[in-house]
Amino acid sequence: xxxxxxxxxxxxxxxxxxxxxxxxxxxxxxxxxxxxxxxxxxxxxxxxxxxxxxxxxxxxxxxxxxxxxxxxxxxxxxxxxxxxxxxxxxxx
Numbered sequence: 492x493x494x495x496x497x498x499x500x501x502x503x504x505x506x507x508x509x510x511x512x513x514x515x516x517x518x519x520x521x522x523x524x525x526x527x528x529x530x531x532x533x534x535x536x537x538x539x540x541x542x543x544x545x546x547x548x549x550x551x552x553x554x555x556x557x558x559x560x561x562x563x564x565x566x567x568x569x570x571x572x573x574x575x576x577x578x579x580x581x582x583x
Contacts, residue, residue, distance in 0.1 A: 494530070496552045500542040500559060510538045516566035517542070517559075530556035568578065 504510040514535045521533050528551035532543045542559045546552035 493545055494528075494545040494547045496547070496549060497543060497545045498552060500544070500556065500563070501541070502540040502563060504538045504540065507538045510535055510540045512570045513563065513566045516538055516569065517562055520562055524558065526551065526555075531555065531559055 499524040502510070502513070504513065514533060517533055517540075521531055524531075530545050530546040532545075534541045534543070540563075543562065544552060544559055546555055
């Protein structure tokens with residue numbers, strides 16, 4: 492049975508490479524951090540990344556969304572730091 496609650500987080504990036512980098516960072520977490528009441532799926536099309544969070548109840552949906560938004564923020568921040576290192580600039 493499909494859980495009754497679902498949210499799709501749609502994230503648009505400046506280019507497909509950036510979206511791919513964030514997706515590669517998130518992909519290992521799919522399935523690893525799913526709980527008893529939530530699951531997540533990841534899809535990328537060009538520069539757009541979609542994280543679909545499904546849950547049995549609204550409390551679990553909120554927690555799942557917070558988790559995936561946090562993981563996405565970390566992936567974006569780490570990707571930005573790597574870009575700065577390639578340019579030879581200090582990120583601190």
